[in-house]
Amino acid sequence: MEHRHKLVQMISAEKIAKAVAELGKTLTADYAGKQLAVIGVLKGSFVFMSDLVRKIDLPITLDFISAKSYKGTVSVGAVNVKMDTELDVDKKNVLLVEDILDTGRTLSVLKETMLARGAADVKIAAFMDKPSRRAIDITADYKCFTIDDKFVVGYGLDYDEYYRNLDYIAEVIL
Template sequence: MQTDDIRDDVREVLFTEQQLRERLAEIAREIEAEYADEPPLLVGVLKGAVVVVSDLARELRLPVHMDWMAVSSYGSGTTSSGVVRILKDLDADITGRRVLIVEDIIDSGLTLSWLKANLESRGPASVDICTLFRKPARLKSDIELKFVGFDVPDEFVVGYGLDYDERYRNLRDLVVLQPHVYAPAEA
């Protein structure tokens, strides 16, 4: 889907598809340098990371394996309680392997901190994190991120895998939504 297809829903384009793909290519070169001796297992976090993992994997010039996890963080409304549940676990045994968690966006970092600790408890050689987007203003964890694509403002962003109510994941750009899309109408 192109931004022009939903122009009335978009307040601002933060990054175009071209900019996103160029940055993913740069990250791919960094990953190749870091893992030249032993390609990592890419672990995508469903659902948002599907687009990022797919495009990153195609850009890599290393033979990599991919696996997927789905986790849910519980709380009230949009606030995480820090209680995390695995909805879909890895199929692969990660014992002794180098693991690279690939995320679409890091918001508070709390769920990802839990996920990293969980994977580290399984005996991998290493667990690193790659994210295409990070919201520095929202971080509540000092989790180490090995590869970061872009810092984004504390705005409601969608596209390139990120959604609002399961919509806009297939948007090729990263955009800020107009408030009327997600804010309830005034009564």
Template sequence: MHQDIKEILISEEEIEKKCEELGSIINDHYKDAKDPIIFVALLKGSVPFLARLIKYIDLDIEYDFMDVSSYAGTETTRDIRILKDLDRSIKDTNILLVEDIVDTGHTIKAIIKLLENKGAKDVKIVSLLDKPSRREVDVYADFIGFEIPNEFVIGFGLDFNEKYRHLPYVGILKDEIYQ
């Protein structure tokens, strides 16, 4: 365990098992889809989750990335900035938005609206983590890996000032590191 971690909240093994489970649920949900499902991953945090999840997807899929910013340090700014947009048209497509964590909901809500304005036929959300105690807007993931308490978590794509993304588990960062 990394020296800056207070506790491992979700182990690498638990993440793997949950990705397999989510893959099965997603496969079942989209089994009758005629067109490819476009997985849209939000950079950078969702990349490890996307990579692990798609191992268990038995559908015709494509994927693309968006880079959005809404955090400064540990707090959301509520100012959603698009740093990298999609590389393709999504008009009349089914989108599965891949997110590392749904926290306040502001980012997800803004991205859903943007994707719908671009003409997506349907937008669903799969999130590795859900932190409902911090929700400020009415938005929820369709497919959720783990519901977590209101702790500052890092690892498996989640960061604090770009550090800790590489950890293979989700851990709780020691308070003294970010306060």
């Protein structure tokens, strides 16, 4: 497949599948006997969330929320919630599923929003964690990979809406 930009593969599809399966087992154990509402942050989390929820061996409810803090490769700072979840999270354990925990702004706003709506607990499952970019004091409760400060695409992550369909993670060389 020809790409619009130079891409260098960082994480293979096989490594991704193994990490997601392991995380699913961990979540199954951690949430056994609890009401779990899984909320994916669109658009980037949709591939990860789709694979992850099929590895959680529990009854769950799920929905999506759309929030954005990026334009191209740059975090613009302000978090814009474009589509809200329809789930009632009152007294439920909420798992926010995100593609990448970067500055932390988006997940901080979403976590506070869920707690304000009465969630019993809110945890974060990030496909990838990029701690060197953190602007807010927030951590992923669950993660598959930790990466350096590189702009990555694939497995749901995009560069101006391209490359979400890749089954691996690649660095974009600009």
